[in-house]
Structure formats: structure tokens, C-alpha cells
Amino acid sequence: MVVGQHGRLVHRRWISKETISDAPLLQSAELGPVIDTVSMCDVVAALRPVPIGKYGVTVVALSALIPMVPVIGIQVH
Numbered sequence: 001m002v003v004g005q006h007g008r009l010v011h012r013r014w015i016s017k018e019t020i021s022d023a024p025l026l027q028s029a030e031l032g033p034v035i036d037t038v039s040m041c042d043v044v045a046a047l048r049p050v051p052i053g054k055y056g057v058t059v060v061a062l063s064a065l066i067p068m069v070p071v072i073g074i075q076v077h
Contacts, residue, residue, distance in 0.1 A: 003041050 012018045052060075 002005075007038070 009020060009023050013020050013023070
């Protein structure tokens with residue numbers, strides 16, 4: 001992953017104080033500052049495969065079932 005490689009290069013350059021001779025990824029204007037790339041990675045990691053959670057499913061199911069309670073009551077009686 002490009003973001004991970006960029007983060008490792010920044011760590012080597014600024015934290016470990018290594019001299020990195022050939023690192024075009026560090027000069028890439030598309031990646032921006034490290035905080036931006038970390039933020040993008042966090043947003044992607046937080047994405048859910050389905051846009052509705054358990055609470056949303058519960059609300060929709062109850063909204064559909066509550067009007068049926070009187071009908072079920074009539075059928076049972």
C-alpha cells in the first residue's frame with residue numbers, strides 16, 4: 001500500500017534520521033502531508049460494507065411489524 005510505504009519512508013527520514021537518497025514518494029505532491037494520508041487511511045478503514053447497522057435494521061423491522069400487531073391479534077382471537 002502506497003500510504004504505508006510513505007509512512008515508513010517519513011519515519012525513516014524524520015524519526016530515525018536516515019539519509020534517503022532515492023525516494024520520489026516523499027516528493028510526491030499527490031500524497032500531501034503525512035497527517036492527510038493517515039486521515040485518508042483511517043476513513044477507508046472505518047467504511048462499512050453495508051451502509052446500515054443493527055440499529056437501523058431494528059428500526060425498519062419494528063416500523064414494519066408494529067402496524068401488523070392488530071391484524072395478528074384479530075387472527076389469533
